[in-house]
Amino acid sequence: MSDDDLQKKLDEIRDLVVDFSPHAAALGMRVQRFEPGFCIIEVPYDPTLVGDPDTGVFHGGVASALLDHASGMAAASGMNAEASPATLDLRINYFRAAKPGEALVAEARCLKTTRHVAFVTAIAHDGDPDDPVATAQSSFMIPANAPTTPEHDKPEGGSQ
Amino acid sequence: MTSEELDAILARSPYVARLGAKASLHGDELTLVLPFRDDHIGNPMLPAIHGGVLGAVMEIAATAQLFVQLGLKRFPRPIDVSVDYLRSAKPRDLFARAIIARKGRRVANVRVEAWQETRDELTATLHGHFLIAREDRS
Numbered sequence: 001m002s003d004d005d006l007q008k009k010l011d012e013i014r015d016l017v018v019d020f021s022p023h024a025a026a027l028g029m030r031v032q033r034f035e036p037g038f039c040i041i042e043v044p045y046d047p048t049l050v051g052d053p054d055t056g057v058f059h060g061g062v063a064s065a066l067l068d069h070a071s072g073m074a075a076a077s078g079m080n081a082e083a084s085p086a087t088l089d090l091r092i093n094y095f096r097a098a099k100p101g102e103a104l105v106a107e108a109r110c111l112k113t114t115r116h117v118a119f120v121t122a123i124a125h126d127g128d129p130d131d132p133v134a135t136a137q138s139s140f141m142i143p144a145n146a147p148t149t150p151e152h153d154k155p156e157g158g159s160q
Numbered sequence: 161m162t163s164e165e166l167d168a169i170l171a172r173s174p175y176v177a178r179l180g181a182k183a184s185l186h187g188d189e190l191t192l193v194l195p196f197r198d199d200h201i202g203n204p205m206l207p208a209i210h211g212g213v214l215g216a217v218m219e220i221a222a223t224a225q226l227f228v229q230l231g232l233k234r235f236p237r238p239i240d241v242s243v244d245y246l247r248s249a250k251p252r253d254l255f256a257r258a259i260i261a262r263k264g265r266r267v268a269n270v271r272v273e274a275w276q277e278t279r280d281e282l283t284a285t286l287h288g289h290f291l292i293a294r295e296d297r298s
Contacts, residue, residue: 020203020204021201021202021204022198022201022202023199023200023202023210023212023213024210047174048174048175049175050174050175051173051175051176052235053173053174053235054234054235058175059173059216060215060216060238060241061175061179061212061216061217061220062175062212062216064212064215064216064241065213065215065216066212068210069202069210069212072211084205086245086248087211087245088245089242089244090211090215090242090243090245091240091241091242092238092240093240094237094240094241097237
C-alpha cells in the first residue's frame with residue numbers, strides 16, 4: 001500500500017479511533033493527527049479526571065489510558081491499520097505534574113514494526129511538546145492473523 | 161483503618177470515585193476491586209477492558225496500599241510505572257493487590273498484581289516508584 005493510500009484509509013477510520021472504544025470516548029479523547037506510524041490524541045481538562053484533589057492534576061490513570069491508546073494507534077497505523085495490536089508492556093516516566101486546566105496531549109510514534117511486534121515511543125505534554133509531562137515506551141503484539149507485513153519491514157528474500 | 165475509611169480517603173480523588181474502584185481491607189490485607197462497567201471497555205470486538213483502566217486500577221491499588229501501610233497525609237505521586245499485560249481483561253470485575261517492596265524516606269517501590277477469575281492467572285502486573293514525601297516541594 002502506498003503512503004497516500006494508507007493515509008486515505010487512516011482518514012476514513014479516524015473517527016473510529018475514539019468512537020470505537022467506550023473508555024476512550026468516556027475520557028473525552030480527541031484525535032488531532034492520525035498518520036502512518038504516528039498519532040496525536042488529547043484529553044481536554046476535566047475536573048472529574050483529577051487524581052489529587054489538593055493539586056487538581058490529572059490522575060495517572062488518564063495518562064496511562066491516553067498514552068496506551070495513542071501508542072496503540074501509532075502501532076496500528078504503522079502496520080497498515082490491518083489489525084488491532086495488543087499491548088505487551090507500557091512504561092511511563094512522569095517528569096512533572098501536568099498543569100491544572102490544560103488539555104493533556106499524547107504524541108506517539110511507531111519506531112519499528114517486525115512481523116510480530118511494533119515498538120512505540122510517546123510523550124505526553126500540556127501545551128509545549130518540548131516540555132513533556134511524561135514519556136512512554138511500549139511494545140505491541142501484532143495479531144497472528146494480521147493479513148500483511150508492512151512492505152518496508154519485509155526482510156529481503158528470507159523469513160524473519 | 162476500615163474499608164469504608166480507606167474508600168473515603170480514595171474517593172477524595174475525583175478520578176477514583178468516577179472509575180468506581182473500591183477497597184476491600186481485612187486487617188492489613190488490601191484488595192482493590194473494580195466492579196465492571198461498560199465504559200471500562202477499550203476494545204468492544206474482543207471484548208476487553210482498556211489497558212489504561214488496568215494501569216489505573218493497579219496505580220490506585222499501589223496508592224491505597226501506601227495510605228494503609230504508611231499513613232500518608234497526601235496522595236503519593238507516581239515517578240514511573242511499568243505495566244506488563246499478560247492476558248486480555250474480560251468484561252468482568254477486576255482485582256488488584258500491591259506490595260511495598262521498598263520504602264525509603266522519599267520514595268517507595270511498589271509491585272502490583274491484577275487478576276480476574278483466579279490469582280494463578282494474572283491479567284497484568286505493575287511495578288513503579290512513588291514519591292511519598294513532599295514537604296520540600298508541593
